[in-house]
Amino acid sequence: MKSTLYLKFIIIYMIFGFMSLFTVATLTRTLAEEPLERDLAADVYQEANLVANEYLPHYFLGQIDESAVHTQLVGMEAHLDGAVWFVDREGNMITSAHSDGYPTAPTAIEDFNPAEIGSAKYEVGTYHDYFKEDMITVIAPVVHGYSTQGYLLIHKSMTQIGQLQITLMNAAYITLAVIYLLSFSILLGIQFIVYRPLCKITEAAKQYASGNLDYEIPVNTEDEIGYLSASLNFMSSQLRDMEDYQKKFVANVSHDFRSPLTSIKGYVEAIADGTIPSEMQGKYLNIILFETERLTDLTKDLLTLNEFDTKNLLLDKVPFDLHEMIKNVAASFEGRCTQKKISIELVFARKHLKVVADKRKIQQVLYNLLDNAIKFSDQDSIITIETTERGDKIYTSVKDYGIGIPRNALNKIWERFYKSDLSRGKDKKGTGLGLAIVKEAIQAHGENINVVSTEGVGTEFIFSLPKAEG
Numbered sequence: 504m505k506s507t508l509y510l511k512f513i514i515i516y517m518i519f520g521f522m523s524l525f526t527v528a529t530l531t532r533t534l535a536e537e538p539l540e541r542d543l544a545a546d547v548y549q550e551a552n553l554v555a556n557e558y559l560p561h562y563f564l565g566q567i568d569e570s571a572v573h574t575q576l577v578g579m580e581a582h583l584d585g586a587v588w589f590v591d592r593e594g595n596m597i598t599s600a601h602s603d604g605y606p607t608a609p610t611a612i613e614d615f616n617p618a619e620i621g622s623a624k625y626e627v628g629t630y631h632d633y634f635k636e637d638m639i640t641v642i643a644p645v646v647h648g649y650s651t652q653g654y655l656l657i658h659k660s661m662t663q664i665g666q667l668q669i670t671l672m673n674a675a676y677i678t679l680a681v682i683y684l685l686s687f688s689i690l691l692g693i694q695f696i697v698y699r700p701l702c703k704i705t706e707a708a709k710q711y712a713s714g715n716l717d718y719e720i721p722v723n724t725e726d727e728i729g730y731l732s733a734s735l736n737f738m739s740s741q742l743r744d745m746e747d748y749q750k751k752f753v754a755n756v757s758h759d760f761r762s763p764l765t766s767i768k769g770y771v772e773a774i775a776d777g778t779i780p781s782e783m784q785g786k787y788l789n790i791i792l793f794e795t796e797r798l799t800d801l802t803k804d805l806l807t808l809n810e811f812d813t814k815n816l817l818l819d820k821v822p823f824d825l826h827e828m829i830k831n832v833a834a835s836f837e838g839r840c841t842q843k844k845i846s847i848e849l850v851f852a853r854k855h856l857k858v859v860a861d862k863r864k865i866q867q868v869l870y871n872l873l874d875n876a877i878k879f880s881d882q883d884s885i886i887t888i889e890t891t892e893r894g895d896k897i898y899t900s901v902k903d904y905g906i907g908i909p910r911n912a913l914n915k916i917w918e919r920f921y922k923s924d925l926s927r928g929k930d931k932k933g934t935g936l937g938l939a940i941v942k943e944a945i946q947a948h949g950e951n952i953n954v955v956s957t958e959g960v961g962t963e964f965i966f967s968l969p970k971a972e973g
Contacts, residue, residue, distance in 0.1 A: 512698065516690050520683050527675050535671050539664045544625035544639050547583060547657050551643035554579065555655040559589065562597075563647040569598050576600035585659035586638075590615070592651055605658070609633060617642050617654050630658060637661045700728045707735055716743040763794035818861040818947060822971035825858045825865075825897060826851050829888055832869045836877055843882055847873075850889040857971035858897050864944040865968065869901070871937040872964050876903035879962070896967045904961040913954060917942045941966075 558575060561567045576587040577600040586601035588608050594615025599608035613631060620626050625641045638658045645653040703720050710718035716739045720732040770787045773779045779787055826849075833847045840847060858865075876886045880903045889900045908916060916938050945952045945966050952966035 512690060512693055516686075519686070523679055523683065524676075527679050528672075531675050532668060532672060535668055536664065539667050539671075540627070540639065540661075543659065543664060544641060547585070547639060547659050548624045548641040548643070550579065550583065551641050551655050551657045555643035555645045559645040559653065559655060560647045563645070563652045573598040573600065579657070583657060583659060584663070585657055588612075588656040588658075589645075589653065590656065591653045592617075597653065604660075606633060606635075617644065617651075627661070634658065696724075697728065700724075700732065704728075704732060704735060707732075707739075711735075711739055711742070716740075716746065763798050766794050767791050818864065820859050820861055820948075822857045822859050823862050825856050825890060825899065825968070826854070828862070828866055829869060829890075829899075832866060832873060833888065835870070836873055839877055843877065843880070845877060845880055845883075846885050848885055848887045850887060852890050852892050852897075856890055856892070856897060858968040859971045860948055860968050861944075864947070868941050868944050868966065869899075871941050872901040875937060876901055876905070876962070879903065880905040892970065895970050897970050898965055898967050900963055900965045902961065902963040907958040907960050907962055908954070908956040909958050913956060916954065 554575065558567075559572065562569075562572050572589060576589060576598060580587045580600040580602050584602050586599070586605040586608065588599045589597045590612060591597060594612035596608055596610050596612070601608065620640075620642055625639050627637055627639055629635070630638055630640045638660055640656060640658050643655045643657075644651045645655060707718055707720045710716075718739065719736055722729050722732045722736065770779070770791050774784050774787065829849060829851075833849065836847070839845075873886070873888070880886060884904050886904075887900070887902045889902070891898045891900070918939065941964075942952055948968065950967045950969070952964060954962065954964050956962040
């Protein structure tokens with residue numbers, strides 16, 4: 504980052520400075536020269552026309568002599584700092600005046616042609632090679648009696664334009680220098696607002712790649728950089744949680760598989776080597792069968808959760824009678840309910856109530872909730888399953904009057920493999936995945952499930968489903 508991005512910023516800044524200087528040095532000089540030349544020529548032409556129209560015609564009327572004209576021209580050259588010539592219509596010099604540095608006027612202008620300027624008010628050049636440098640020359644006719652009697656020529660050096668150009672260029676260079684220095688603040692802004700935060704984000708990416716998910720980027724702004732930093736911090740926390748979950752998941756799966764496998768292995772070896780007598784083998788074979796069923800249930804639950812984890816689960820949503828399904832699921836627990844003398848009370852909103860959902864998934868939800876309710880209910884108790892209509896939703900409640908869930912465990916019961924301390928004594932065969940499957944299935948339908956529980960009083964699970972139209 505230090506040798507690439509920041510260096511690019513510096514190089515771009517330097518290129519910007521050189522390009523700006525080159526542009527001002529060439530473009531400004533070129534653009535300023537013609538307007539300055541045109542404005543100067545216009546001022547001189549206006550001065551020449553004023554004298555040629557208002558004063559010099561009196562010379563041809565005999566009202567002023569050559570000396571008076573000369574005096575007037577001397578005043579003009581002092582004012583204009585140039586060379587002033589007064590000639591007749593053939594180009595013969597009548598009188599002239601010039602400032603220091605200008606050559607003496609010729610007696611007559613060779614090849615004099617007042618129309619050589621054409622439609623322009625001035626021309627630039629050495630004017631028939633009478634001057635050693637370029638001059639701005641304007642020619643104003645002196646008219647008397649409706650005819651041109653002579654001409655007033657004013658020559659002004661281009662040096663003044665060069666001086667004006669230098670003044671303008673100096674002002675442009677100073678302005679450019681100020682702008683360049685001010686633009687340095689942009690570079691500083693990039694340095695503090697963009698470059699340094701990017702360095703921190705890059706360092707964070709390196710830390711995450713090396714496995715250090717505890718590295719946190721400081722978030723000091725609420726702009727896009729701050730949002731990116733906060734997003735990366737959130738990503739690292741999610742990855743950290745995922746890593747912790749994976750470790751916990753592997754540990755739980757390993758534990759839940761190891762315990763029954765160890766038990767099965769031990770009893771099989773004992774039966775095989777004759778340690779367990781033949782008359783007692785039936786008892787231990789039943790234990791092996793029980794542990795095998797635990798492994799089967801655990802495998803089945805893991806496969807079910809894997810379906811939800813793939814995010815590609817396609818729900819087969821169809822309309823079906825929820826009350827009919829509840830009756831069938833409740834009937835499947837008749838044997839267990841008889842053993843514990845538990846009665847299941849069904850409270851339905853009406854005789855038939857149709858919902859739109861994946862029938863197999865909802866059946867599993869009801870099975871798991873009712874299985875938990877029976878498991879944690881006391882002898883001679885009641886379990887109530889109730890349905891309620893609210894708008895376009897159907898709410899199903901599964902309520903028991905068993906041991907309840909401790910308050911500090913209510914947010915944890917949805918975690919995979921979680922078993923509360925109160926449930927461990929009763930949940931001999933449970934995998935700790937039943938409620939995780941329930942929540943995943945309901946959320947896959949875009950619905951919600953809630954739990955209300957009081958320790959020692961009982962627990963109620965309530966979930967929603969969309970009602971079928973018609």
